[in-house]
Amino acid sequence: MMALRNMNGIENSQKDQALQDFINAPSNQNFGHEVVAMYLGCSPWTLARMRCEGSKLPYTKIGRRVAYKKCDVLEYEKSRTVTCTAQYS
Template identity: 70%
Template sequence: MALKNLDSVAECKKQQLLESFIAAPNDQNFGQEVVALYLGCSPWTLARMRCDGSELPYTKIGRRIAYKKRDVLAYEKSRTTTCTAQYA
């Protein structure tokens, strides 16, 4: 499995991808590279999350993986904490 990584992409292009994600409607699909960039993780982390059955829903059509913006934002919100004691 060859996951595309955005490490070699220029910072201005990364910023454009993030801005397009933020400005998009909530029902728009995004590839795992853009979602990984938004969440601050790698595409490999998202792949592992899919295998582990994480709370982040995704759609798979053929080989293509897509995430709805609304699901990414809901996942991000569910992971937000106010105190480290919540983990105990």
Template identity: 50%
Template sequence: MKIKLDQMTQKDKDDRLQRFLSASEQQLFPQEDIAIYLTCSTHTLQRLRCTGGGIPYSKIGRSVVYKKSDVLKYQQNQTIMNTAQLAS
């Protein structure tokens, strides 16, 4: 059964974050775990899937999963080195 972010305890979130951090780069994770890692909402991830430019994902049945290596690569590509980069 899938648990929504707002229904998780802080311990649940911490456990999921630790599991993500210690996993291999090929491991797949549900959008809730990725939202915890990126400190965003699942709605933000859904919006990025619809509009493009987000993290590559796979659908398994109705479930959306992300590969850890894709999440890390996306995060690295979002890194801003200075405010001049924001204008481009």
């Protein structure tokens, strides 16, 4: 079984700092699934499922480490933005 860490045991100030680090980072910087999941408002398990199902969120995998480029995360978020529920399918 895969062990995915999340940021549940981390203090709110550390979570806020991780989000600020993500927001202030250059667009080509890589981030782990914990920070990306927190930014997108989902769990690391959701990201793992998305990787298995072939979602449009690109990632890099070297060995057991999974990383996401900030620019890819922002582009994915932008692609999921809709103006009405009829657009979401």
